[in-house]
Amino acid sequence: MSTTTRHLAEWKAKGERFTLLTAYDYSLAKLVAEAEVPVILVGDSLGQVMLGYSSTLPVTMDDMVRHTAAVARGAPGCLIVADMPFLSYQVSVEEAIRNAGRLIKAGGAHSVKLEGGEDMAEVIAALVRADIAVMGHVGLTPQAVHQLGGYRTQAVDSAGQEKLLADAQAVEKAGAFAVVLEKVPATVAAQVTKTLRIPTIGCGAGPYCDGQVLVTHDILGLFGDYKPSFVKQYAQLGKAAVDAMAAFRQEVKNGVFPEKEGK
Numbered sequence: 001m002s003t004t005t006r007h008l009a010e011w012k013a014k015g016e017r018f019t020l021l022t023a024y025d026y027s028l029a030k031l032v033a034e035a036e037v038p039v040i041l042v043g044d045s046l047g048q049v050m051l052g053y054s055s056t057l058p059v060t061m062d063d064m065v066r067h068t069a070a071v072a073r074g075a076p077g078c079l080i081v082a083d084m085p086f087l088s089y090q091v092s093v094e095e096a097i098r099n100a101g102r103l104i105k106a107g108g109a110h111s112v113k114l115e116g117g118e119d120m121a122e123v124i125a126a127l128v129r130a131d132i133a134v135m136g137h138v139g140l141t142p143q144a145v146h147q148l149g150g151y152r153t154q155a156v157d158s159a160g161q162e163k164l165l166a167d168a169q170a171v172e173k174a175g176a177f178a179v180v181l182e183k184v185p186a187t188v189a190a191q192v193t194k195t196l197r198i199p200t201i202g203c204g205a206g207p208y209c210d211g212q213v214l215v216t217h218d219i220l221g222l223f224g225d226y227k228p229s230f231v232k233q234y235a236q237l238g239k240a241a242v243d244a245m246a247a248f249r250q251e252v253k254n255g256v257f258p259e260k261e262g263k
Contacts, residue, residue, distance in 0.1 A: 029074030072108030082109035117167020128175035136171030140183035204230035
């Protein structure tokens with residue numbers, strides 16, 4: 001059975017925790033689906049992980065549509081959430097609807113995710129009116145990294161905590177089906193989770209959210225440029241891959257591979 005946005009609400013009501021992982025291509029999406037992870041986020045983190053940028057800001061709509069379509073082909077039973085890249089929804093409501101529609105129609109996504117709280121409530125509401133499911137994202141918003149002064153923990157004082165709750169409530173009121181809380185204190189995330197009716201998804205926000213999301217390349221040890229402090233690595237596939245490729249190189253050099261005919 002395919003996962004839907006309604007399932008997330010049902011899991012919250014039952015107190016069941018759920019997981020999201022990122023994927024950016026067909027092969028990895030198939031593996032995530034095989035692991036029975038119900039929700040795949042095609043994150044604009046592909047800018048760093050797949051394209052080698054220093055931030056998510058250079059990622060384009062064409063990038064997101066292409067990678068989302070590959071993921072959708074690889075994991076048809078998962079709920080596919082596609083990030084809206086920088087400046088694809090901030091310029092105008094009309095442009096936001098048009099770009100989100102591309103991710104649904106051409107990319108095969110089931111929903112989109114965009115960053116921002118009260119300031120993006122009008123855009124979220126317009127997308128929902130256009131029958132586009134929306135996941136919100138508050139707290140640390142990577143597309144505003146320069147405005148925030150870096151990838152710093154948010155909501156660390158009373159003013160920040162009030163703003164975080166107001167942003168999350170605005171996202172909920174606008175019609176989003178879930179909201180990501182990134183890099184905020186666990187106690188603050190717990191309060192937001194208790195207050196909202198929609199599911200919260202933690203990303204460096206402690207154990208009390210309804211769901212958790214991480215970058216797949218981080219948990220597999222496939223991306224070594226930067227490791228967030230809240231990430232747990234469950235494997236070291238990057239090292240295993242380097243060892244395998246070095247073994248292949250050595251066998252070719254020594255005439256071991258390919259084997260002689262008949263063997």
